[in-house]
Amino acid sequence: MAQCVAVSDVAGGSKRTSRVRVAVRLRPYMEKQDEKVAGACVRGLGPKSLEIINWRNSTETLQYQFDVFYGEQTTQQEVFLTSVKPILPHLLNGQNACVFAYGPTGAGKTHTMLGTQEEPGVIPRAVREVFRLVRVQEKEGDDWDYTIDMSYLEIYNEKVLDLLSPSTQDLHIREDKDRNILIPGLTHTSLSSFLDFHTHFIPASLNRTTASTKLNQRSSRSHAILLIKVQKSQRIRPHRQQTGKLYLVDLAGSEDNRRTGNQGLRLKESGAINLSLFTLSKVVDSLNSGVGRVPYRDSKLTRLLQDSLGGSAHSIMITNIAPEQKYYFDTFTALNFAAKSKLIVNKPFVRETVSSTESGKRARQEQGYDAATEPQKKRFKERQCKEQEGNPGPHSPVRSSVLSRLLALEKLMMGSPERERLNLLKTVAQSREEIQKLKEKQVELEKKAQVYNTIPVKQKEQDQDIVMDTKKGMEILKDTGLPPLHRKQSAAAKPKRQQAVVMPLQVSQVQTIQPCAVVFKPSLCPSLKQKQYPEVVDGKENLGKEFSLPDTDWESHLDTSVLEKSREKILQVLNSGTLKDLKTLQLIGDKKAKLILGWREVHGQFTQVEDLQKIEGISVKRFSSFIKANILSTIVK
Ligand SMILES: Nc1ncnc2c1ncn2[C@@H]1O[C@H](COP(=O)(O)OP(=O)(O)OP(=O)(O)O)[C@@H](O)[C@H]1O
Numbered sequence: 001m002a003q004c005v006a007v008s009d010v011a012g013g014s015k016r017t018s019r020v021r022v023a024v025r026l027r028p029y030m031e032k033q034d035e036k037v038a039g040a041c042v043r044g045l046g047p048k049s050l051e052i053i054n055w056r057n058s059t060e061t062l063q064y065q066f067d068v069f070y071g072e073q074t075t076q077q078e079v080f081l082t083s084v085k086p087i088l089p090h091l092l093n094g095q096n097a098c099v100f101a102y103g104p105t106g107a108g109k110t111h112t113m114l115g116t117q118e119e120p121g122v123i124p125r126a127v128r129e130v131f132r133l134v135r136v137q138e139k140e141g142d143d144w145d146y147t148i149d150m151s152y153l154e155i156y157n158e159k160v161l162d163l164l165s166p167s168t169q170d171l172h173i174r175e176d177k178d179r180n181i182l183i184p185g186l187t188h189t190s191l192s193s194f195l196d197f198h199t200h201f202i203p204a205s206l207n208r209t210t211a212s213t214k215l216n217q218r219s220s221r222s223h224a225i226l227l228i229k230v231q232k233s234q235r236i237r238p239h240r241q242q243t244g245k246l247y248l249v250d251l252a253g254s255e256d257n258r259r260t261g262n263q264g265l266r267l268k269e270s271g272a273i274n275l276s277l278f279t280l281s282k283v284v285d286s287l288n289s290g291v292g293r294v295p296y297r298d299s300k301l302t303r304l305l306q307d308s309l310g311g312s313a314h315s316i317m318i319t320n321i322a323p324e325q326k327y328y329f330d331t332f333t334a335l336n337f338a339a340k341s342k343l344i345v346n347k348p349f350v351r352e353t354v355s356s357t358e359s360g361k362r363a364r365q366e367q368g369y370d371a372a373t374e375p376q377k378k379r380f381k382e383r384q385c386k387e388q389e390g391n392p393g394p395h396s397p398v399r400s401s402v403l404s405r406l407l408a409l410e411k412l413m414m415g416s417p418e419r420e421r422l423n424l425l426k427t428v429a430q431s432r433e434e435i436q437k438l439k440e441k442q443v444e445l446e447k448k449a450q451v452y453n454t455i456p457v458k459q460k461e462q463d464q465d466i467v468m469d470t471k472k473g474m475e476i477l478k479d480t481g482l483p484p485l486h487r488k489q490s491a492a493a494k495p496k497r498q499q500a501v502v503m504p505l506q507v508s509q510v511q512t513i514q515p516c517a518v519v520f521k522p523s524l525c526p527s528l529k530q531k532q533y534p535e536v537v538d539g540k541e542n543l544g545k546e547f548s549l550p551d552t553d554w555e556s557h558l559d560t561s562v563l564e565k566s567r568e569k570i571l572q573v574l575n576s577g578t579l580k581d582l583k584t585l586q587l588i589g590d591k592k593a594k595l596i597l598g599w600r601e602v603h604g605q606f607t608q609v610e611d612l613q614k615i616e617g618i619s620v621k622r623f624s625s626f627i628k629a630n631i632l633s634t635i636v637k
Pocket residue numbers: 026027028030072103104105106107108109110111112216218219220221251252253254320
């Protein structure tokens with residue numbers, strides 16, 4: 001019978017828990033030219049900390065503390081030596097270990113895990129080290145026989161596919177009565193050396209589903225999980241057996257479909273990728289809070305990683321991030337996810353079996369799943385090694401005292417709720433002030449324009465000359481395409497662009513929709529001014545209140561640049577707004593705002609405002625009311 005023995009019981013030492021170590025790796029800038037122009041949005045502060053601009057308030061930065069921070073210059077060897085090598089000896093003691101690379105697409109996960117021939121990554125280095133450790137044990141002549149085997153699978157579009165025996169068959173994930181996770185039919189290939197591993201791994205890697213997206217020429221479209229199993233069997237009585245499993249996981253990247261340019265199948269793949277990563281984050285949340293059911297079953301990925309997260313494994317998560325401004329929100333999300341994962345506590349335990357009739361029977365049953373595909377296993381059968389799945393039992397309950405200590409730490413790290421609230425209030429107050437100033441400026445300019453209309457033509461011409469004299473004025477006149485009088489007004493009325501750059505870190509400031517100085521088509525100006533638009537109650541879905549311009553051609557009355565600007569602003573709020581920001585949009589109430597946040601979490605950013613129609617309950621008609629209400633409210637305020 002399988003016995004779970006706590007490490008402390010085996011070693012006789014003090015009770016220890018092992019938490020998931022979290023490392024963050026920043027990849028170098030890919031385009032040096034871009035680096036000079038835009039600058040990085042994130043930077044390291046020390047060997048464990050980094051900072052990123054706070055998008056809510058660009059005068060602040062958010063600082064994060066992790067177990068390790070690897071800057072752009074960090075080599076593959078340093079990553080391996082400091083984060084991965086230390087956990088590998090546990091495999092030879094019947095414990096599990098897991099290394100997984102997380103992060104947005106194109107941030108360097110595959111580089112970290114697989115690397116290149118010149119710069120091999122974690123996978124080849126770790127497998128080589130496992131063989132070295134086993135050889136050392138064998139040389140020392142202990143009482144154990146060791147065997148090493150591998151399985152390699154990918155989760156593509158929520159299907160589990162065998163990469164060692166490629167087929168389109170979706171393998172089922174089963175759980176036995178001891179809550180071990182099994183995959184009947186998955187190939188287990190015995191390995192005799194590192195070279196042997198290479199022979200099987202390289203062609204299998206080519207079976208992995210990759211495709212080109214706008215952001216990454218060879219983007220991984222699946223989660224790849226390599227499983228290395230070390231089994232040891234005692235030669236003498238009582239013939240104990242231990243199994244240690246090493247999971248090496250290259251997760252597919254979280255994707256922002258606006259930037260990946262995904263469509264059709266790519267979009268579907270992306271949906272599956274984001275959904276499983278979303279579930280992964282829910283699992284992490286649930287483990288951290290220590291309450292409720294942990295939703296491992298909600299995705300294949302989390303089901304397979306069940307014993308690596310919150311379970312028995314010694315885990316390290318390497319979060320890969322990119323420095324470019326265009327990755328800002330992906331980086332921000334990845335860092336927050338990583339900060340959550342840091343709070344998980346794993347309690348390692350040894351999986352040990354004592355050879356008996358019962359265990360022998362069970363081992364034969366499990367072997368039945370994959371014996372046909374393993375000719376090399378015969379070599380090891382000579383050593384009379386019976387396979388025993390080494391999956392751990394139910395995940396150890398996270399100790400509440402540790403959790404509360406860690407949660408308190410998180411609170412400190414992320415800033416207290418009070419502080420957050422004050423910051424939000426400050427932002428709202430600043431926005432209101434800005435709106436007020438813009439309104440005043442607009443009134444003032446309208447007055448000037450009226451006075452201007454009463455000035456004799458000659459005087460107007462002189463004034464125009466003044467504008468035309470300056471280069472800037474020339475550009476403005478050219479841009480607006482309006483008669484001189486209007487042009488002059490619009491040029492002056494253009495709101496000062498808010499400084500978006502904070503040196504040395506830079507980020508574009510996200511603004512909630514604010515009234516801006518707008519350019520009406522001349523014919524529309526008087527009519528718009530006369531119209532009375534109903535106030536839409538802030539944060540409520542006022543479906544009954546419609547603007548009185550006709551539904552169909554209202555856009556044709558507006559200048560295209562104004563329309564574009566308004567749409568851009570709406571899109572910006574949709575993609576970056578908080579729940580509160582979203583509720584400032586016309587016709588978006590609490591429910592819709594939450595649906596938008598949920599959609600964003602799963603699918604990434606909206607490519608265009610029309611994407612809103614993909615959200616449940618937003619029909620074509622409702623969308624057209626939404627767009628009309630929001631554009632017009634921006635203009636009329
Ligand atoms: N630390 C690094 N040093 C040098 N180049 C790197 C580093 N990290 C990533 N790169 C390069 O950046 C590009 C994207 O990296 P990679 O393919 O590993 O990203 P990814 O996160 O795995 O993306 P996806 O999820 O789309 O597969 C590759 O050309 C890779 O060689």
